[in-house]
Amino acid sequence: MSLWGGRFQDGSSAMFRTVNDSLPFDRVLASQDIRGSIAWARAIAKAGVLTQDEHQQLEEALKALLVKADAGELDFDASSEEDIHSFVEATLIEQLGDVARKLHTGRSRNDQVATDFRLWTREHVDLLVEDVEAVIASLVGNAQVNKDVILPGYTHLQRAQPVRYPHWCLAYVEMLKRDLSRLHDLKARLNQCPLGSGALAGTTYPIDRQAIAEELGFVSPCINSLDAVSDRDYVLELLFVASTSMMHLSRMAEDLIFYNSGEAGFIQLGDAVTSGSSLMPQKKNPDALELMRGKCGRVFGSLQALLVTMKGLPLAYNKDMQEDKEGLFDATNQWHICLRIACEVVDSIKLDSERCAKAAREGYANATELADYLVDKGIPFRTAHDISGRVVLDALEKKKAIEELSIAELKVYSDVIEEDVYPVLQLEYLVNKRDILGGTGIKPVLEALANAKASFVK
Numbered sequence: 001m002s003l004w005g006g007r008f009q010d011g012s013s014a015m016f017r018t019v020n021d022s023l024p025f026d027r028v029l030a031s032q033d034i035r036g037s038i039a040w041a042r043a044i045a046k047a048g049v050l051t052q053d054e055h056q057q058l059e060e061a062l063k064a065l066l067v068k069a070d071a072g073e074l075d076f077d078a079s080s081e082e083d084i085h086s087f088v089e090a091t092l093i094e095q096l097g098d099v100a101r102k103l104h105t106g107r108s109r110n111d112q113v114a115t116d117f118r119l120w121t122r123e124h125v126d127l128l129v130e131d132v133e134a135v136i137a138s139l140v141g142n143a144q145v146n147k148d149v150i151l152p153g154y155t156h157l158q159r160a161q162p163v164r165y166p167h168w169c170l171a172y173v174e175m176l177k178r179d180l181s182r183l184h185d186l187k188a189r190l191n192q193c194p195l196g197s198g199a200l201a202g203t204t205y206p207i208d209r210q211a212i213a214e215e216l217g218f219v220s221p222c223i224n225s226l227d228a229v230s231d232r233d234y235v236l237e238l239l240f241v242a243s244t245s246m247m248h249l250s251r252m253a254e255d256l257i258f259y260n261s262g263e264a265g266f267i268q269l270g271d272a273v274t275s276g277s278s279l280m281p282q283k284k285n286p287d288a289l290e291l292m293r294g295k296c297g298r299v300f301g302s303l304q305a306l307l308v309t310m311k312g313l314p315l316a317y318n319k320d321m322q323e324d325k326e327g328l329f330d331a332t333n334q335w336h337i338c339l340r341i342a343c344e345v346v347d348s349i350k351l352d353s354e355r356c357a358k359a360a361r362e363g364y365a366n367a368t369e370l371a372d373y374l375v376d377k378g379i380p381f382r383t384a385h386d387i388s389g390r391v392v393l394d395a396l397e398k399k400k401a402i403e404e405l406s407i408a409e410l411k412v413y414s415d416v417i418e419e420d421v422y423p424v425l426q427l428e429y430l431v432n433k434r435d436i437l438g439g440t441g442i443k444p445v446l447e448a449l450a451n452a453k454a455s456f457v458k
C-alpha cells in the first residue's frame with residue numbers, strides 16, 4: 001500500500017512507477033533513514049504523541065531494523081515500495097501494526113529525505129577525508145624514497161627548469177590539502193538538521209529541534225523550513241569538491257602517463273596497476289592512470305546535471321530533486337575508487353634517476369642560470385637573457401650542452417664569462433640555488449616534506 005493512496009481511486013501505471021520510484025537507488029540511505037526515524041520517534045514521544053510503551057516498541061523495532069540494514073540484510077528486491085522512507089515505514093507496520101502508523105506524525109518525507117541525505121553526505125565526507133589523506137601519505141612516502149631525484153620541470157610541455165622529484169610530489173600534496181580543507185568546510189556548512197521542518201512550513205508538534213539535531217550529530221537545526229526541505233547546495237558542494245579533486249588527480253595522472261612513456265622513461269609503474277595489450281606483447285599500459293583521467297567526465301557531469309536540475313525550481317520541494325542522489329552516489333564512488341587506486345599507483349612508482357637527470361640536463365634547462373650568472377657579473381637581466389639565448393642557439397647548432405662549450409666559445413657572447421661559470425651550470429647547483437620558501441632547493445623541499453609527513457603519515 002502506498003503512503004498516499006487515500007485520495008486516489010486508480011492505481012499508478014507501471015510506467016509511472018518506473019519514473020517515480022526511487023527505492024532502486026535510495027535504498028543506500030536505509031541506515032540513515034532508520035536512524036532519523038529513531039530520533040524522530042524519541043522527539044514525538046517527548047512531545048506526547050506516543051506513550052512510553054509505544055515509543056519503546058517502535059524504538060526496539062527500529063534498532064533491530066538498523067542492525068539488519070547495516071549488515072546488508074534488508075530485502076529490497078522483494079518490496080514494491082516506492083522509496084526508502086515508505087519501505088522502512090511499511091516494514092515497521094508489518095511488524096507492529098497500528099503503533100508504526102504513528103511514526104510519521106508531524107513529519108514529511110521532505111524533511112525526512114533532506115535529513116537522510118545530509119547524514120549520508122556527512123558520513124561520506126569523513127570517509128573521503130581518509131581517502132584523500134591516504135593519497136597524501138603515499139605521495140610523501142614516494143617523495144621520501146626518491147628525495148635526491150631531479151627531473152625536468154615543464155611549461156608548455158617544454159623542458160623549462162629542473163626540479164626535485166619530491167617537489168613535484170608536494171605540489172599535488174598542496175592541491176589535495178586544499179581538497180581536504182574544502183571537505184571540512186562543506187561539512188561544517190551542511191551540519192544542520194532539517195527534521196521538524198515538515199513538508200515545507202514547519203511542524204505543528206512541539207518538537208525539541210535542538211535536541212533532535214544533536215541526537216543525530218548535527219550542530220544545530222536548520223533555521224528556515226522552506227530552505228531546509230528544498231536546498232541541495234551541500235550536494236552541489238560535495239560534487240564540486242569531488243570534481244576539483246578529480247581534476248587534480250587527473251593532472252597528476254597525465255604527468256605520470258607522460259613520465260611513464262617510452263619517450264620520457266622517467267618512471268616505471270607496477271604490474272599490479274597496469275595492463276597489457278591483447279595484440280602487442282611488449283605493451284604495458286597505464287590504464288589505472290588513464291581511468292583516473294577518464295572518470296573526470298562523469299564526475300564533472302554529475303555536478304553540471306544537478307546544477308541544471310536545481311536552477312529553475314520554485315520553493316519548496318519538487319520531485320525533480322529526487323534526481324539529486326544517483327549523481328552524488330556515483331561521483332563519490334568514482335572519486336573514492338580513484339583516490340584508492342592513486343595510492344596504489346604512487347606506491348608502485350620506481351624512478352629511473354639516471355634518465356630523469358639526463359633529461360633535466362638536456363634541453364638547456366640551465367639557460368636561466370647562465371643569465372643569472374651574467375646578472376651577478378653586472379649585466380642587466382634583459383641583456384643577459386639575450387646573451388644566454390644566443391649561447392643556446394650556438395650550442396644547438398653544435399649539438400652540445402651549454403656546459404660543453406669551451407670558455408673561448410662562451411666568451412664570443414660575453415667576455416665576463418669565466419671558468420667559474422661551469423659549477424653554476426651543474427644540475428644540483430642550480431636546483432639547490434632555489435633555496436627559498438616554496439622553491440625546489442633541497443632545504444625548502446626537505447622542510448615541506450617533513451611538515452607533510454608529520455601531518456599525514458601515520
Ligand code: ARG
Nearest residue numbers: 022083109110113317321322
Ligand atoms: N524519494 C523522494 C526524494 O528522494 C522523497 C521525498 C518525496 N516527497 C514527496 N513529497 N513526494 O526526493
